Amino acid sequence: MRKSENPESEEIKAVLFEMGEKARIASYELAAMTVHAKNECLMAMAAMLESSTDEILAANEKDMRAGMENAMSVAMLDRLRLSHERISEMAQGLRNVVSLEDPVGRRLSTVIRPNGLKIEKISVPIGVIGIIYESRPNVTVDAAGLCLKAGNAVILRGGSEAINSNIALARALHAGGTKSGLPDGAVQLIPWTSREAVQVMLKMNQYINLIIPRGGESLIKTVVENSTIPVIKHYKGVCHIYVDCEYDADMALRIIENAKCQRPGVCNSIEKLLINESILNEFGPKAAQLLTEKGVELRGDEKFCSVVPSAIPASDSDWSEEYLGLVITVGVVNDVEEAIYHINKWSSSHSDGIVTANPQTAEKFLNGIDSAAVYWNASTRFTDGGEFGMGAEIGISTDKIHARGPMGLPELNTYKYLVIGNGQIRD
Amino acid sequence: MRKSENPESEEIKAVLFEMGEKARIASYELAAMTVHAKNECLMAMAAMLESSTDEILAANEKDMRAGMENAMSVAMLDRLRLSHERISEMAQGLRNVVSLEDPVGRRLSTVIRPNGLKIEKISVPIGVIGIIYESRPNVTVDAAGLCLKAGNAVILRGGSEAINSNIALARALHAGGTKSGLPDGAVQLIPWTSREAVQVMLKMNQYINLIIPRGGESLIKTVVENSTIPVIKHYKGVCHIYVDCEYDADMALRIIENAKCQRPGVCNSIEKLLINESILNEFGPKAAQLLTEKGVELRGDEKFCSVVPSAIPASDSDWSEEYLGLVITVGVVNDVEEAIYHINKWSSSHSDGIVTANPQTAEKFLNGIDSAAVYWNASTRFTDGGEFGMGAEIGISTDKIHARGPMGLPELNTYKYLVIGNGQIRD
Numbered sequence: 007m008r009k010s011e012n013p014e015s016e017e018i019k020a021v022l023f024e025m026g027e028k029a030r031i032a033s034y035e036l037a038a039m040t041v042h043a044k045n046e047c048l049m050a051m052a053a054m055l056e057s058s059t060d061e062i063l064a065a066n067e068k069d070m071r072a073g074m075e076n077a078m079s080v081a082m083l084d085r086l087r088l089s090h091e092r093i094s095e096m097a098q099g100l101r102n103v104v105s106l107e108d109p110v111g112r113r114l115s116t117v118i119r120p121n122g123l124k125i126e127k128i129s130v131p132i133g134v135i136g137i138i139y140e141s142r143p144n145v146t147v148d149a150a151g152l153c154l155k156a157g158n159a160v161i162l163r164g165g166s167e168a169i170n171s172n173i174a175l176a177r178a179l180h181a182g183g184t185k186s187g188l189p190d191g192a193v194q195l196i197p198w199t200s201r202e203a204v205q206v207m208l209k210m211n212q213y214i215n216l217i218i219p220r221g222g223e224s225l226i227k228t229v230v231e232n233s234t235i236p237v238i239k240h241y242k243g244v245c246h247i248y249v250d251c252e253y254d255a256d257m258a259l260r261i262i263e264n265a266k267c268q269r270p271g272v273c274n275s276i277e278k279l280l281i282n283e284s285i286l287n288e289f290g291p292k293a294a295q296l297l298t299e300k301g302v303e304l305r306g307d308e309k310f311c312s313v314v315p316s317a318i319p320a321s322d323s324d325w326s327e328e329y330l331g332l333v334i335t336v337g338v339v340n341d342v343e344e345a346i347y348h349i350n351k352w353s354s355s356h357s358d359g360i361v362t363a364n365p366q367t368a369e370k371f372l373n374g375i376d377s378a379a380v381y382w383n384a385s386t387r388f389t390d391g392g393e394f395g396m397g398a399e400i401g402i403s404t405d406k407i408h409a410r411g412p413m414g415l416p417e418l419n420t421y422k423y424l425v426i427g428n429g430q431i432r433d
Numbered sequence: 434m435r436k437s438e439n440p441e442s443e444e445i446k447a448v449l450f451e452m453g454e455k456a457r458i459a460s461y462e463l464a465a466m467t468v469h470a471k472n473e474c475l476m477a478m479a480a481m482l483e484s485s486t487d488e489i490l491a492a493n494e495k496d497m498r499a500g501m502e503n504a505m506s507v508a509m510l511d512r513l514r515l516s517h518e519r520i521s522e523m524a525q526g527l528r529n530v531v532s533l534e535d536p537v538g539r540r541l542s543t544v545i546r547p548n549g550l551k552i553e554k555i556s557v558p559i560g561v562i563g564i565i566y567e568s569r570p571n572v573t574v575d576a577a578g579l580c581l582k583a584g585n586a587v588i589l590r591g592g593s594e595a596i597n598s599n600i601a602l603a604r605a606l607h608a609g610g611t612k613s614g615l616p617d618g619a620v621q622l623i624p625w626t627s628r629e630a631v632q633v634m635l636k637m638n639q640y641i642n643l644i645i646p647r648g649g650e651s652l653i654k655t656v657v658e659n660s661t662i663p664v665i666k667h668y669k670g671v672c673h674i675y676v677d678c679e680y681d682a683d684m685a686l687r688i689i690e691n692a693k694c695q696r697p698g699v700c701n702s703i704e705k706l707l708i709n710e711s712i713l714n715e716f717g718p719k720a721a722q723l724l725t726e727k728g729v730e731l732r733g734d735e736k737f738c739s740v741v742p743s744a745i746p747a748s749d750s751d752w753s754e755e756y757l758g759l760v761i762t763v764g765v766v767n768d769v770e771e772a773i774y775h776i777n778k779w780s781s782s783h784s785d786g787i788v789t790a791n792p793q794t795a796e797k798f799l800n801g802i803d804s805a806a807v808y809w810n811a812s813t814r815f816t817d818g819g820e821f822g823m824g825a826e827i828g829i830s831t832d833k834i835h836a837r838g839p840m841g842l843p844e845l846n847t848y849k850y851l852v853i854g855n856g857q858i859r860d
Contacts, residue, residue, distance in 0.1 A: 034777060038800060117822050123811055125821055132833050133803065211657075215833050230638075234657050236664070236834040257856040264858035350461060359852075372851050373465060376560070384550055384854030393859070394552055394850070395544050406559050406642050406847040407663040408835035420833040423821070424799050425786075427811030429684040431691035432820070 015202060022206050026213025028191030029134040029159040035189040036157045037131045041108035044155055047188040048104045052097040054182025055147065058174070059093050065174035066143070073167055081271075085142045086168055096147040096175075099398070103151040106397045109415040110157045124426040129419045131157030133215035136207055137400075138229055140165040140221035146175045149218075150193045152400050154183070156418035159192050161214065163207060165221075166199035173197060201228075208233040218413075220401050223328075238409055240401035242328040243273030243356040245386045248345040248371070250362035251282040255289060257383065258361040259296050264385040265359070267300045271330045273402060274357050274389040278325065279336045280345050286313055286338055293336070302332045309338035325352040342367050346374035353377055356404050357386040378404065378411035442629060449633045453640025455618030456561040456586040462616040463584045464558045468535035471582055474615040475531045479524040481609025482574065485601070486520050492601035493570070500594055508698075512569045513595055523574040523602075526825075530578040533824045536842040537584045551853040556846045558584030560642035563634055564827075565656055567592040567648035573602045576645075577620045579827050581610070583845035586619050588641065590634060592648075593626035600624060628655075635660040645840075647828050665836055667828035669755040670700030670783040672813045675772040675798070677789035678709040682716060684810065685788040686723050691812040692786070694727045698757045700829060701784050701816040705752065706763045707772050713740055713765055720763070729759045736765035752779040769794050773801035780804055783831050784813040805831065805838035 036044075055062070066088040073083050112129040119125065135158045139145045146162055153160035164172040176195035184190060196203050208217065208229065217237045219229040226241050247265055249258045265276040281289055286309065294304055294314040305324050306317035317336065324335040339345045342360070349358050359381030360371040368382040379389045389411060391399025396414030403409045409417035463471075482489070493515040500510050541554040562585045566572045573589055580587035591599040603622035610620060623630050635644065635656065644664045646656040653668050674692055676685045692703040708717060713736065721731055721741040732751050733744035744763065751762040766772045769787070776785050786808030787798040795809045806816045816838060818826025823841030830836045836844035 034801070034803065037803070119820070119822060123815060130803075230661050236832060238834070254856075260856060260858055268859060368853075372853075374461070376461065376464070376557075377849065379850040379852055381852045382854065384852055384857040385859055387859035388550060388852060388857070389850075393546070395546060405663060407665070410847055411850050420837055422804065423806040423816075423838050425806055425808045425811055425815060426795075426799075427809065429681075429687060430811040430815070431687055432695060432812055432814040 018198065018200070018203050019206050022196065022203065022210065023213070025161060025191070025194050025196070026134070026210045029161055029194060030191075030213050032189035032191035033131065033133045033159040036154070036159060036192055037110070039157065041110075043187055044108070044157070045104045047154060047183045047186045048100050048151060050186035051151070051179045051182040051188075052100040054178045054185075055093060055097045055100070055175070058178040058181075059090060062093055062171065062174045062178065063088060063090075065170040068170040069168050078167065082141060082167070086171070088143060088171060092144070096144055099144075099148055100151045103155050103398060106155060106415055108155070109419045114421055121430050122428065123430050126424045126426070127421050128424060129416070130422050132418060132420050134159045134161065134213055135418070136161045136163065136214045136217045136235070138163045138204060138207075138217065138219045138221070138225065140225060141167050143168045143171040143175055145220060146172045146195065147179065148398070149400060150176075150179050152398060152415065152418060154188070154192060156415050158418060159189070159194075161194050161196065161207065163196045163204060169199050204228070205232060208235060211235050218401060238403050238407070238413070239405050241356075241404040242354050243275070243402075243404075244278065244326060244328050244352065244354040245274060245276045245356055246278045246280060246349050246353055246358045247276050247386065248280040248339070248342070248349070248358075248360045249282060249285065249289060250342060250360060250364065250367050251284045252364040252367065253285065253289075253361050254363060255292065258289070259292065261359070261361055261383070261385050262293060263296060263300065265387055266297065266302060266334055267332070268385075268387055270332055273328070274386050276386055277327065277329055277334065278352070279334055280339050280348060281310070281336065282345075283309065283338050283340055286310070290314055290336075297334060300332070302334050305333065305335040307337045310336045328354070342370050346371060350374070350376050354404055355406075356402065357381065357389040359384065359386050378402070445625065445627070445630050446633050449623065449630065449637065450640070452588060452618070452621050452623070453561070453637045456588055456621060457618075457640050459616035459618035460558065460560045460586040463581070463586060463619055464537070466584065468537075470614055471535070471584070472531045474581060474610045474613045475527045475578060477613035478578070478606045478609040478615075479527040481605045481612070482520060482524045482527070482602070485605040485608075486517060489520055489598065489601045489605065490515060490517075492597040495597040496595055505594065509568060509594070513598070515570060515598060519571070523571055526571075526575055527578045530582050530825060533582060533842055535582070536846045541848055548857050549855065550857050553851040553853070554848050555851060556843070557849050559845060559847050561586045561588065561640055562845070563588045563590065563641045563644045563662070565590045565631060565634075565644065565646045565648070565652065567652060568594050570595045570598040570602055572647060573599045573622065574606065575825070576827060577603075577606050579825060579842065579845060581615070581619060583842050585845060586616070586621075588621050588623065588634070590623045590631060596626050631655070632659060635662060638662050645828060663835075665830050665834070665840070666832045668783075668831040669781050670702070670829075670831075671705065671753060671755050671779065671781040672701060672703045672783055673705045673707060673776050673780055673785040674703050674813065675707040675766070675769070675776070675785075675787045676709060676712065676716060676720075677769060677787060677791065677794050678711045679791040679794065680712065680716075680788050681790060682719065685716070686719065688786070688788055688810070688812050689720060690723060690727065692814055693724065693729060693761055694759070695812075695814055697759050700755075701813050703813055704754065704756055704761065705779070706761055707766050707775060708737070708763065709772075710736065710765050710767055713737070717741055717763075724761060727759070729761050732760065732762040734764045737763045755781070769797050773798060777801070777803050781831055782833075783829065784808065784816040786811065786813050805829070
């Protein structure tokens with residue numbers, strides 16, 4: 007018997023298709039909603055989150071107990087844990103989305119053709135967005151708020167660790183929203199955690215227009231390999247800083263410390279450091295001392311290890327690994343061209359920077375590096391929707407199609423052409 | 434033994450990976466080329482096409498003979514056939530691309546943040562684009578020209594019917610281009626026609642950034658189901674015209690005739706007609722007479738057939754079928770809302786139009802229809818890069834991600850952020 011023929015699968019499929027159809031219908035209603043109406047829904051959702059705090063905390067308690075029984079790590083448990091404060095932060099997040107500009111209906115261009123046809127390019131919602139994510143329950147609220155403001159229906163599929171919390175959060179969002187006129191299918195959460203549900207979801211092309219996976223490498227890989235729906239990946243951050251020979255040592259050290267140590271568990275922190283060979287003897291030991299003092303484990307290529315003997319010789323896999331912790335791999339390059347070559351080869355195309363006092367060298371680097379964000383004399387930690395002035399982000403795309411880098415509200419829209427005539431036909 | 438372990442597969446994989454690596458390296462060189470240098474390559478490619486006419490025609494002759502032996506249809510043979518004139522049209526196509534504006538390096542926005550960081554959003558090439566197409570050999574030249582002007586390397590995979598023609602064309606493009614400084618891996622054609630080569634290509638995420646399939650439904654389906662690389666579909670055109678109750682009958686007839694009959698084999702011609710019920714008795718027979726005179730087979734829903742008894746009762750599949758010929762299915766709706774609902778359900782989201790004299794009704798339709806191009810009082814046949822003023826197009830996207838409708842040079846670019854500081858770190 008083929009797997010899809012077992013009754014349980016058929017039930018999953020039937021329920022998901024029903025959710026898909028509801029989302030599709032809701033997406034048309036959302037696309038037509040005024041910004042005022044959308045904002046009222048967001049406010050009502052925020053209020054309902056706060057007034058449902060007890061139910062949400064009770065549901066979260068179940069997830070926490072299950073996590074402890076399954077020997078979840080302290081860091082994971084901390085990401086999973088909700089509190090009064092965290093719930094009111096989520097509600098505040100929704101209220102912040104209210105203050106953001108409506109991305110829908112922007113006139114992107116207008117052309118009058120010689121035959122008199124007027125062609126307007128207008129921003130419109132994408133339609134139905136599927137979000138697949140792990141552990142942190144706040145994604146349920148953040149993603150729903152941003153998708154709604156951008157006029158999209160959303161189908162959420164969170165991780166099994168947080169299933170009870172997510173169901174309680176989604177229920178509050180739905181109840182609050184629909185009381186204020188939110189279409190019934192606008193915010194839906196898949197109530198199962200089986201892999202099968204994800205497999206069905208990833209092939210629902212007739213209902214879902216875009217999948218955004220947020221999570222670790224294996225989640226992203228599963229989604230990319232199985233989805234027939236367009237995917238915008240929020241993949242790992244293997245970020246670099248290259249220190250050029252014409253440089254301010256204090257600035258370089260400050261940037262390296264910030265980019266590596268300020269919050270090592272996030273995707274815009276650096277995992278690799280490249281040093282120009284001509285400053286290796288002078289700068290290598292200084293950087294090593296600073297990083298070692300901060301508790302960072304040093305790995306290095308042969309040249310770096312010859313100057314900093316305490317560094318561990320790097321293996322090939324070190325160049326592509328995202329440590330998300332206090333580890334860094336240091337390499338030595340001859341010039342900016344070699345740095346560019348190395349970074350384009352090994353970077354995950356997220357955020358890479360140069361420290362140099364020479365504008366020509368900086369320009370080469372800025373032009374040559376093929377990453378979403380390329381920095382000159384600043385920490386890579388700024389790759390973030392808030393820091394870029396977007397107000398909020400649904401994540402950071404490491405893809406090149408549609409959206410690159412932080413994805414804010416405009417990136418949750420597409421466009422259509424309105425063609426207005428008075429009887430024109432084609433010759 | 435697994436299929437991928439047979440030596441032939443391994444050879445295909447090895448050659449394709451080598452092509453991918455060459456393309457990736459070429460893409461960095463292309464991204465850095467001036468518009469002048471790219472234009473010189475395009476001119477040299479055009480000249481080499483013309484001076485290679487004899488070789489190209491000899492190769493095409495082989496494909497034509499094989500086509501005739503395989504009992505290819507007259508229409509297919511005509512699409513495959515090259516001539517002196519068609520080759521010089523292709524060369525002229527490349528020269529036209531020279532005159533188009535360079536899409537690379539546009540400053541899309543500049544922001545100065547409160548901390549002094551300057552964030553510039555700049556258009557850059559996508560990287561490596563894979564084009565998978567059928568029969569018409571001119572796609573080889575058009576796609577290569579547009580990808581090159583937009584700064585992308587291209588890997589072409591044409592249909593087996595045209596393999597000899599495509600190899601000869603690609604050889605001329607490569608020879609002409611490289612003489613003028615085109616990077617070696619900028620324009621490459623996969624020399625095999627096996628499905629296996631496509632399967633390998635569709636999973637070369639490390640080398641290819643975007644796949645554009647151009648062809649029939651089964652080609653698109655295969656690509657979408659198997660690609661782990663982002664795909665922008667150029668899918669079928671199931672286009673509609675809705676004739677409202679407040680209308681100019683002459684304009685409606687002129688637009689319907691043009692949209693259905695002027696070139697019925699292309700994606701922007703209409704396949705369906707919707708008529709407002711209150712004008713059915715008056716307009717139905719007129720439209721039927723006109724279309725019948727033009728040789729169009731009429732199919733219709735129950736209401737339409739009751740007024741036009743010569744129409745064939747439509748089956749369910751008629752509503753989603755792209756005939757690409759002289760057939761149309763006609764339905765009757767109560768009002769613009771029902772027309773919108775019907776079109777959003779059955780359209781392929783390509784091009785749909787309304788004929789109405791009422792601006793409020795038109796606005797409802799323009800806002801409500803979820804298609805790449807939405808028309809008011811004009812023929813849908815204008816959905817085309819040239820007609821939209823883009824100069825040239827690589828195709829017409831029926832997807833909503835990255836590009837929608839005609840894809841010109843700007844849609845063959847993405848962007849990156851340049852972040853320029855003087856030592857900023859994050860708190």
